Amino acid sequence: MTDTIQVGSYTLKSRLLVGTGKYRDLDETGRAIEASGADVVTMAVRRTNLGQNPNEPNLLDVISPDRYTLLPNTAGCHTADDAVRTCRLARELLDGHQLVKLEVISRSRTLYPDVVETLNAARILVNEGFEVMVYTSDDPLIAMELEAIGCVAVMPLGAPIGSGLGLQNPYNIREILDQLNVPVIVDAGVGTASDATVAMELGCEGVLMNTAIAEAKDPVKMARAMRLAVDSGRLAYEAGRMPRKRYADASSPETGLIE
Amino acid sequence: MQISVNGQTEQVERQSLEDYLTTRGLLGRRIAVEHNGEIVPKSQFSHVMLEDGDVLEIVQAIGGG
Numbered sequence: 001m002t003d004t005i006q007v008g009s010y011t012l013k014s015r016l017l018v019g020t021g022k023y024r025d026l027d028e029t030g031r032a033i034e035a036s037g038a039d040v041v042t043m044a045v046r047r048t049n050l051g052q053n054p055n056e057p058n059l060l061d062v063i064s065p066d067r068y069t070l071l072p073n074t075a076g077c078h079t080a081d082d083a084v085r086t087c088r089l090a091r092e093l094l095d096g097h098q099l100v101k102l103e104v105i106s107r108s109r110t111l112y113p114d115v116v117e118t119l120n121a122a123r124i125l126v127n128e129g130f131e132v133m134v135y136t137s138d139d140p141l142i143a144m145e146l147e148a149i150g151c152v153a154v155m156p157l158g159a160p161i162g163s164g165l166g167l168q169n170p171y172n173i174r175e176i177l178d179q180l181n182v183p184v185i186v187d188a189g190v191g192t193a194s195d196a197t198v199a200m201e202l203g204c205e206g207v208l209m210n211t212a213i214a215e216a217k218d219p220v221k222m223a224r225a226m227r228l229a230v231d232s233g234r235l236a237y238e239a240g241r242m243p244r245k246r247y248a249d250a251s252s253p254e255t256g257l258i259e
Numbered sequence: 260m261q262i263s264v265n266g267q268t269e270q271v272e273r274q275s276l277e278d279y280l281t282t283r284g285l286l287g288r289r290i291a292v293e294h295n296g297e298i299v300p301k302s303q304f305s306h307v308m309l310e311d312g313d314v315l316e317i318v319q320a321i322g323g324g
């Protein structure tokens with residue numbers, strides 16, 4: 001497909017955005033990301049293990065910043081201050097790169113976003129010149145506020161992170177799509193290919209996923225399935241589905257039948 | 260003197276940040292460094308002298324979603 005998605009100053013060719021967590025090793029990570037066709041690839045920022053062999057391969061050796069648009073996340077941050085600090089480190093790590101995925105997570109077992117801290121962090125980051133793609137709840141009012149603050153993409157969850165439950169909130173996502181002008185990307189909740197298609201058929205600009213690919217039995221094959229699912233969903237959305245009817249409507253002519 | 264690096268205390272000689280990173284095999288690696296809460300641009304590594312009680316955070320990219 002030749003269509004593109006504009007996220008802030010970035011023009012993306014793929015509507016599938018993927019994470020790099022939970023893979024068996026860096027080789028599998030690289031092969032799955034390649035098969036996904038994604039150009040935006042998320043990563044986390046963590047303390048360097050000082051005990052390890054410094055020549056051990058690094059994620060950035062496999063997922064080259066020259067080839068992919070890296071999207072550092074703030075996973076693990078519970079406050080706006082932590083998230084802002086992580087983004088500043090990421091910007092230094094990636095030589096001034098401004099695109100970040102903001103997520104401030106509550107401590108609960110649901111991993112739901114802490115929207116109060118998310119809003120606080122978003123204000124600071126936008127003010128500092130970051131291009132903020134923000135993970136949030138499916139609350140349309142919060143989504144509108146994040147857009148008003150200046151986030152370049154709003155990314156509501158479809159179901160809890162890593163749950164693989166599929167889109168549980170199509171009406172909320174639909175409402176967010178109706179209200180926002182910046183790209184809406186479903187982030188979290190996808191379990192299999194049809195879930196991604198459902199999100200795209202609703203009109204989302206893209207889908208971001210990690211676990212659904214990384215924890216598949218064959219991640220490389222699932223990455224390809226997701227690529228096709230996202231493209232299919234987008235095509236179906238653009239094509240415009242037929243109306244739903246309560247009764248049957250024969251596909252073959254009901255005239256000219258042999259008597 | 261004593262410094263803290265990624266939460267661990269270490270006994271080191273007074274030296275520049277660049278020398279410390281070189282000893283650790285980290286110079287030239289894809290890392291970012293925070294010195295006493297302030298990010299140090301790579302170009303400044305040689306200009307920062309480590310002092311007793313300093314706190315370093317050294318981070319890198321890892322897999323995440």
